[in-house]
Amino acid sequence: MSEYHIPVLLQPSVEALVTDPNGTYADFTFGGGGHSRAIIEKLDKGRLFAFDQDQDAAEQAAKINFEGFTFIKSNFRFAKRYLKVYGVTALDGILADLGVSSHQFDEAERGFSIRFDAPLDMRMDREQPVSAADIIANYDATALHKMLGRYGEVTNAKTLAEGIVSARARKPIQTIADLLAVLEKFAPRFREYKYYAQVFQALRIEVNDEMGALRDMLHQAAELLKPGGRLVVLSYHSLEDRLVKNFINKGKFEGEVEKDIYGNDIKPFKALNRQVIEPSEEEIKMNNRARSAKMRVAVKI
Template sequence: MEYHRPVLLEESIDALAIKPDGIYVDVTFGGGGHSSLIVSKLTNGKLYSFDQDRDAEEQAKKITSPAFNFVKANFRDLKKYLRLHKVSAIDGLLADLGVSSHQFNVAERGFSTRFDGPLDMRMDPQSDLSASDVVNTYSEEQLHRIFGMYGEVKNAKTLAKLIVGQRARKPIETIADFKQAISSCTPKGKENKYLAQVFQALRIEVNDELKALEEMLEQATALLKPGGRLVVISYHSLEDRLVKNFIAKGKFFGEVEKDLFGNEIRPLDAVNRKPITPSDQELLENSRSRSAKLRIAEKRELND
């Protein structure tokens, strides 16, 4: 089985407008598909690829180019780790926000509804909070909030109440336990979609994904040189909304700020008004790409 098939590979690398001597960052190394293609276009340039996953660290050993540097860290610590490599400005950054196929395909990681395994979902297996901890210790109100906000689950309140009732009988430790515990409020005929939303909510909470994304985008923008490119592939509306707002307004919520002369204060310009989506061919070859949206922004010149 293929480790991970990168989504929108050619489109995203084209979007970076790579200069052979430029400095680039891939904040989501995963299986290394995007990184390998970036490296192949560099001569004197450098690529710094981030991932907190130990399996990704193993995959990174396959790239032997002197231009390539693997950084085992969460992308929310982008600035700190680049500083350790004496990098203070970059020409482009790529983020592919999806969970890698490999993580989905390994039962022990607990990301997929297709297998039984521990209810885990940690991108970094060393981190403290697992999906089992969330399910077994969060209050009914907290569970209601995360399923409603992060999974956009229609019956989030009922689901939260049911989980609290079920865990009082016995702890919910595996994926099978969890699916069984929530079976009475899982809509018949729509099980897969419902479980995908519920699992998405847990995964976002466990990995603090939206806050980490906000922190990374702010740091990335500060690091980009004028004319540098920000390229982001997102897979659900919550991520895409944050990326879209940040590109358009320089902030995640509210209206764009203006200076005394009425000029908008925002660091980025959108390169594509509408997101780029996978081709029919890619959708046929990789069903996981179906929800992908690619957005491209360019750092504004300082005197814009």
């Protein structure tokens, strides 16, 4: 399990999640199964439904032998639909670790990391039709500009978008090396790797519609959780964390919280941790990929 993926904030997240050993829980992002296994250790006659759209995760899930465990190969944005098939309409807790698994970063052919040269893929579900290479090849400069600015917070997004369109007219951009050859002309000096990471983040989010899926998941979590049920979300960049924070605190992604005629806030959750929870220095030393993690815990009102 640790070779596949080291789970972040393992004990704090599971302790915040599981309040009833006989309850029904969902791990919306199974990955290598680290969180799921820790949840199962706390269950007696409880049930755990795990979701992941990655076939590699499905193979890891097949190794778990627990009567109350069910793996569902799907994006968590469809959780409510699939849980209904199993007769589940209410949950005691939901865990969502939004990070890309170490396995996905370390498998060169997946195209997530600048450490390798491989096809520009980045699909978490390799059965979906659109890859990062397709986006680079087909988006016009306006769409690329919007994507790079919104999801990568790239400072020269407009100039880079135009540069990509110009470069692909001369030669197709199909591999990581092809893309890096273009990016190095626009990257700020001494900040090249951070710049590359921002561009790759933007592409990955766009390929997998991560922000749209997160919005769908949060709405469904509000519907699926029982009163008193827990929502535990681990995010890894400000775009994700902002959505999670706003939805927990305001019941919406933008604007101020709405109130009923009596002046009470209209929102499905109450935050349990006033300050965001982050990994300890010791955990970061053991797993550098945990350094940007932020955990928020909420209870269904």
